[in-house]
Structure formats: structure tokens, C-alpha cells
Amino acid sequence: MKRAMKRAAPFLIGAATVVWAVAGQNPRITRATLRAIEESFDKRVLTVSPDSPFKLLGTTRGTYLNGYGVVFTAEVNLMVTTNLSPFQLEIPKPYVVKVHAQKLQRLTLFKRSMQEALLAAAASLDTVPANEQVVLGVSLFYYKWEDTAGLPSQVVMHAQRQKLVDVQVGRVNRSALDSVIQIEEL
Amino acid sequence: MSCSPFDLRDYLFGELAENERRQVDLHLRSCGGCHEDFDRLRVTHASLMSLRDEELPQRIGFVSDKIFEPSPVRRAWQALWGSSGRLGFASATMLSAALVVFTFFRPVAPVLPAADNARIEAAVAKRVGAAVAQAVSESEQRQSRKTAELLTAAEHRYQKQQQYVEQLAESISVLEKESNVRETLLARSDLGASR
Numbered sequence: 001m002k003r004a005m006k007r008a009a010p011f012l013i014g015a016a017t018v019v020w021a022v023a024g025q026n027p028r029i030t031r032a033t034l035r036a037i038e039e040s041f042d043k044r045v046l047t048v049s050p051d052s053p054f055k056l057l058g059t060t061r062g063t064y065l066n067g068y069g070v071v072f073t074a075e076v077n078l079m080v081t082t083n084l085s086p087f088q089l090e091i092p093k094p095y096v097v098k099v100h101a102q103k104l105q106r107l108t109l110f111k112r113s114m115q116e117a118l119l120a121a122a123a124s125l126d127t128v129p130a131n132e133q134v135v136l137g138v139s140l141f142y143y144k145w146e147d148t149a150g151l152p153s154q155v156v157m158h159a160q161r162q163k164l165v166d167v168q169v170g171r172v173n174r175s176a177l178d179s180v181i182q183i184e185e186l
Numbered sequence: 187m188s189c190s191p192f193d194l195r196d197y198l199f200g201e202l203a204e205n206e207r208r209q210v211d212l213h214l215r216s217c218g219g220c221h222e223d224f225d226r227l228r229v230t231h232a233s234l235m236s237l238r239d240e241e242l243p244q245r246i247g248f249v250s251d252k253i254f255e256p257s258p259v260r261r262a263w264q265a266l267w268g269s270s271g272r273l274g275f276a277s278a279t280m281l282s283a284a285l286v287v288f289t290f291f292r293p294v295a296p297v298l299p300a301a302d303n304a305r306i307e308a309a310v311a312k313r314v315g316a317a318v319a320q321a322v323s324e325s326e327q328r329q330s331r332k333t334a335e336l337l338t339a340a341e342h343r344y345q346k347q348q349q350y351v352e353q354l355a356e357s358i359s360v361l362e363k364e365s366n367v368r369e370t371l372l373a374r375s376d377l378g379a380s381r
Binding site: 039042055056057058059075077083084085141143144 | 363366
């Protein structure tokens with residue numbers, strides 16, 4: 001029995017080494033880590049403009065895509081507005097114009113906030129390989145009566161984690177953030 | 187009361203002697219009252235003289251005399267007008283008579299030759315057909331127009347309702363999302379507190 005165990009030991013050790021090595025290649029992104037970033041982004045959305053907060057319509061969800069990176073998604077209304085109802089069957093034209101102008105203004109603020117969120121996420125995601133991406137995609141909500149000219153329905157920001165960390169720790173100037181983060185508006 | 191020496195009537199009718207007549211002349215010139223009386227007499231006389239002479243009736247007639255009785259026709263006429271019952275009966279009789287006469291002597295429509303009849307019937311049928319076709323066409327046009335209007339109105343109403351339903355669905359969707367966000371945030375805070 002002892003002899004059999006002695007013979008099997010090298011194989012067992014080898015197998016354990018292989019399993020450990022394979023497991024070691026995959027970054028271990030825990031749900032807790034993702035949840036912390038999700039909550040952080042939600043809090044940022046809710047508090048970035050205290051006087052007139054952004055409306056969170058879908059809390060942030062993060063997913064790790066093996067070999068690609070981490071993707072966070074959320075749904076936001078750029079401002080709280082009224083909507084049609086049995087008591088208000090028509091939205092006045094001046095209100096539509098006002099909401100459109102305000103949303104255009106607030107979009108810049110929101111995108112800046114997204115960039116900050118992306119930087120913060122990159123710093124927290126230390127188990128993600130440096131060459132992988134950190135993505136933040138936000139769907140913007142509009143009512144049917146709204147004028148959406150010049151307003152995107154989705155803003156997607158992504159950057160390599162290493163580059164984000166470089167900006168975060170100061171290895172790269174913060175003014176280069178716009179070139180580090182790629183922004184796509186759909 | 188005349189104060190003339192002789193009667194003024196005799197004077198007027200020329201029945202006085204010459205000397206008497208002369209005295210009356212003189213008196214009439216001096217007495218205003220007698221002169222006035224004489225004038226009245228003269229006017230009366232002139233009026234009477236202007237009347238036509240008529241002979242006196244031979245005898246006095248009475249209302250009861252036969253001669254004053256109305257003729258039988260006049261009596262019948264007066265009797266008829268005097269009684270509403272008789273008048274009504276007479277009217278009914280006349281009406282019945284008129285009906286009987288009309289029944290037996292009704293004017294007969296002129297009978298046209300068969301060829302004319304056929305031609306007229308064909309012309310009438312043609313006109314009636316044309317009129318009916320036109321009326322049907324107009325009615326169909328009216329109906330089509332009305333149907334189109336109703337259809338447009340119904341479509342408009344449907345679109346409105348559809349729009350309303352979509353808006354309602356959108357509002358409900360937003361409310362659901364907000365509720366979900368609230369629940370999630372609440373769950374997170376509970377989770378944070380329990381840690």
C-alpha cells in the first residue's frame with residue numbers, strides 16, 4: 001500500500017501543479033470585487049450632481065470576459081423629467097426644448113464622471129491582467145416625446161487597464177486621459 | 187202766429203183779390219216775422235211741387251193678403267237657410283249626388299295606341315333607370331366617402347390609443363426600473379449593515 005502511494009505521489013504532485021498553474025493563469029475576479037465597483041459607480045451616478053441628480057434606471061452590472069476584460073453596464077436618465085399621464089396628455093414644446101438643452105449640457109458632465117469611474121475601477125481590478133480592457137457602457141434613457149438630436153442612446157468607454165492605472169498613479173499625465181480612454185457614442 | 191191781415195197760404199196760392207193781395211205785400215215788407223213765415227211756406231211749396239205725382243192706391247192692402255206672401259221657392263229657400271238640420275241634410279244629399287255622378291261619369295284616360303304606349307314605357311323606363319343608376323351611384327359615393335371618413339377617424343383614434351398605451355407602457359417600464367433600482371440599493375444597504 002505504502003509502495004503504491006509512493007509510486008502515485010509524483011503523479012499526484014504533477015497533477016496538482018498543473019491544476020494550480022492553469023488556475024493561476026485565470027485572474028480571480030471575485031463577485032465581491034465586481035459588486036464594490038458596481039456600487040461605487042451607482043453611488044457616483046446618484047451623487048455627482050446633488051442639486052439635480054442623474055436618474056439611475058438600471059443598477060450597474062459587471063462581468064468578466066475571459067481574455068478580454070471587465071465590462072460594466074448601467075442605464076441612466078440624464079435628468080429627472082415629467083412624463084405623459086392621464087393628467088398631462090401633452091408635453092409643452094418649451095419644456096421639450098428645455099429638457100433637450102439641459103441634457104446636452106449634462107451629457108458632458110456625465111461623460112467626465114464615467115471617465116473618473118473607469119479610472120477608479122481600473123485601480124480596484126488589480127487581479128485583471130494589465131493588457132485587458134476595462135469597459136463601462138451606459139444606456140441613456142429618453143422618453144418618446146423627447147428631442148434626442150445630438151444625444152447618444154449609449155455611451156461606451158473602454159481602455160487598457162494598465163494605461164488607466166498609469167494615469168491613476170501619475171505615470172501618465174491626467175490630461176492624456178482623453179487619448180487613453182476610447183469613447184464610443186451610439 | 188202770423189199777424190198778416192190775410193192768410194199767407196191764400197196769398198201763396200194766389201187766391202186773394204187784388205186789393206187784399208196788395209195789403210199783404212205791404213205787410214210782408216214791414217213785418218219780419220210774417221216775411222219769415224212766408225218764406226218757409228214758399229220753400230215747402232216748392233219742395234212739394236218737386237215731388238212726382240202719384241195716384242192714390244185703389245184700396246188699402248194688408249200684410250196678411252195673399253199678394254204679400256213670398257213665393258213657394260222663396261219660402262223653401264228661407265226654410266232651408268233657417269234650419270241647420272235641413273241645410274246639413276241638403277249638403278249630405280248634394281255630396282252623395284256628386285259622388286254618384288263622379289262614380290258613373292268619371293273621365294276616362296285617353297287610350298293611346300299600343301306603339302305609343304310601348305315607346306312611352308321604354309322612355310320612362312330609360313329615364314327611371316338612369317335616375318336610379320345616378321341615385322345609386324351618388325349614394326355609393328356618399329357611402330364610400332362616409333366610410334373613408336369613418337375609417338380615417340377610427341385609424342386616428344386607434345393611433346391615439348396606441349400612442350397612449352405606448353406612453354403608459356413606457357411610464358410603467360420606467361417605474362419598474364426605478365423600483366428595481368430602489369430595491370437593489372435597499373438590498374445593498376441591508377447587506378452592508380449586516381456585514
